[in-house]
Every structure is written in C-alpha cells, then in structure tokens.
Amino acid sequence: MELADRAVGLLLSSISLSIFTYYTFWIIILPFVDSDHFIHKYFLPQDYAILVPVFAGITLLSLLSVFIGMVMLKSKKKKA
Amino acid sequence: MKHIVKILSLLVAISAFWIGLLQAAIVPRSHTWLLPIYFVVSLGCYGLLMVGVGLMQFPTCPQEAVLLQMDITEAKEFFRHKGVDVGSD
Numbered sequence: 001m002e003l004a005d006r007a008v009g010l011l012l013s014s015i016s017l018s019i020f021t022y023y024t025f026w027i028i029i030l031p032f033v034d035s036d037h038f039i040h041k042y043f044l045p046q047d048y049a050i051l052v053p054v055f056a057g058i059t060l061l062s063l064l065s066v067f068i069g070m071v072m073l074k075s076k077k078k079k080a
Numbered sequence: 081m082k083h084i085v086k087i088l089s090l091l092v093a094i095s096a097f098w099i100g101l102l103q104a105a106i107v108p109r110s111h112t113w114l115l116p117i118y119f120v121v122s123l124g125c126y127g128l129l130m131v132g133v134g135l136m137q138f139p140t141c142p143q144e145a146v147l148l149q150m151d152i153t154e155a156k157e158f159f160r161h162k163g164v165d166v167g168s169d
Contacts, residue, residue, distance in 0.1 A: 020125040
C-alpha cells in the first residue's frame with residue numbers, strides 16, 4: 001500500500017504549497033500591483049485574506065473542542 | 081513550567097518585534113498589520129508540507145511484514161496446542 005501513501009503524501013504537499021503561494025501572492029505581492037492589472041481578477045478582495053484563515057482557524061478550534069468534549073463525556077459515562 | 085515560560089517569552093519577543101515594526105514604518109503599514117496572520121498560515125502550511133513529505137518517504141519493509149505474519153501463525157499454532165483460545169483465523 002505504499003503507492004496509496006505516496007499519492008496521499010503528494011496530494012498533501014501540493015495542497016500546502018499551492019495554499020502557501022496563493023496566500024503569499026494575495027498578501028504580499030498584490031498590494032504593490034496597479035489596481036487595473038488583470039491579475040486582480042483571480043484574487044478575492046483583500047478583506048477576505050484575513051477572514052478566511054481566521055474563520056478556518058476558529059472552525060478548527062471549535063471542532064477540536066467538540067471532539068475533546070465528546071471523548072470526555074463518553075469516558076465519564078463509561079466509568080459511572 | 082519552564083517550557084511554558086520559554087514559549088511565552090518567545091511570543092512576547094515576537095509581538096515586541098511586530099510592534100516595533102509598526103512604529104518604525106520601514107515596511108508599508110498595511111503589510112505590517114497582515115504579518116502575524118501570514119506567519120500563522122505559513123506555519124500551518126509548513127506543518128502540512130512536512131506531513132506530506134514524511135508520508136511520501138515513509139519506508140515500508142515488505143520482508144519484515146512477511147516474517148511478522150510467519151511469527152503470528154507460529155504463535156497461534158503454539159497456543160492452540162496448549163489449549164488457549166486464539167479466536168478468529
């Protein structure tokens with residue numbers, strides 16, 4: 001099954017690299033480009049550059065705490 | 081406890097550096113505001129990249145897997161002769 005492992009690893013690294021380059025472009029390079037360049041079409045407005053990661057982080061944290069809470073409740077129920 | 085102190089001091093140093101950068105205005109202001117979140121996102125990205133690279137380079141040992149299966153069947157035979165219930169096969 002190492003082919004499946006390799007494929008998943010490749011997918012993960014490509015996703016991370018693409019997210020990194022897109023975000024770098026969005027935050028660092030785009031403010032220096034003139035506003036009537038065509039490339040602005042491919043990027044959302046810059047306010048989203050803050051909202052999207054913050055929203056994703058908050059979602060991740062809440063999912064994590066829900067999971068921890070469920071595990072704690074289940075263990076307490078088993079002991080009682 | 082020492083670990084927490086270390087991590088907290090690192091955080092304080094980074095925020096002091098960021099506030100200093102804000103005051104000095106070397107980089108344009110709007111860039112400096114976005115810098116912390118950029119670093120957090122890039123840190124997450126780096127973690128994901130390391131996981132992906134580790135997955136791709138993980139060494140499987142086919143010979144060891146075969147030997148392990150042989151060991152398992154041998155142990156099961158041994159215990160079955162001694163009368164222990166070894167369950168499903």
